Amino acid sequence: MTLATLSPTCVLGLPTGHLTAPEPQLVGPGWEVLLMPARLAHLARRTFARSTASASALGWMFAHAGHCGIFLPEESGDPAWPPATTYLQTGETVTLPPPDWRFTDWGDTTSGWAGLDGRLLSRPLLVHPILTMIAAEIPYALPVPEP
Numbered sequence: 001m002t003l004a005t006l007s008p009t010c011v012l013g014l015p016t017g018h019l020t021a022p023e024p025q026l027v028g029p030g031w032e033v034l035l036m037p038a039r040l041a042h043l044a045r046r047t048f049a050r051s052t053a054s055a056s057a058l059g060w061m062f063a064h065a066g067h068c069g070i071f072l073p074e075e076s077g078d079p080a081w082p083p084a085t086t087y088l089q090t091g092e093t094v095t096l097p098p099p100d101w102r103f104t105d106w107g108d109t110t111s112g113w114a115g116l117d118g119r120l121l122s123r124p125l126l127v128h129p130i131l132t133m134i135a136a137e138i139p140y141a142l143p144v145p146e147p
Contacts, residue, residue, distance in 0.1 A: 022064055022097045022111040028090025031121060032076060033069045035086040035094070036131070041068030043134050044127070045115070057126035061114040063103040064095045068114060076124040082135035 027033055036044075041061060048058050062069050067086075077087045088094050095111075097103070103112030 022095045024093045024095050026090075027088045027092050027094050028074060030074060031071045032074055032090060033088040033094045034072055034076075034081055034122075035067045035069045035088065036082075036135075037084055038063060038066055038068050040082075040084060040131070040135060040138075041070075041114070043138055044131050047130055047134060048127075056118055057123045057130075058115070059119045059122040062097055062112070063114050064097060064111040069094060070122040070127070071120055072124050072127075073121055079128065081128065082132050084135055085131070 041063075045058060045061065059071055069088075074090055077089065081087050097111035097113060099113075101112040103110065103114040
């Protein structure tokens with residue numbers, strides 16, 4: 001799967017609705033993934049949504065098995081991301097939900113797409129410092145608060 005095949009209607013290079021369950025995919029080329037606990041992702045998304053200057057910093061977001069992931073350009077692993085996160089490089093495997101699954105409950109562990117707005121790739125230079133600050137200061141392992 002290439003960056004070009006990641007689109008709202010053809011996330012896995014297959015027609016929408018073709019997949020019925022989350023499926024492992026190889027990461028890249030052209031993109032990599034940062035996985036984080038769902039609560040940390042929820043807090044980050046709320047933080048970025050409050051600022052018009054950084055509202056476009058987060059790209060698409062997906063959820064699977066209690067974690068959320070964002071797509072980053074290749075070689076975005078330096079500097080290191082916060083300890084609670086997992087950075088997946090090109091060639092590693094990530095489980096993506098089917099294109100038409102939507103994720104709405106931040107306290108749930110189901111799979112789905114939490115955001116398909118705007119840019120596919122998140123902007124690591126904007127996301128990294130904010131995510132690092134949130135991870136260091138907020139107990140994101142606690143249950144997700146109600147919106």
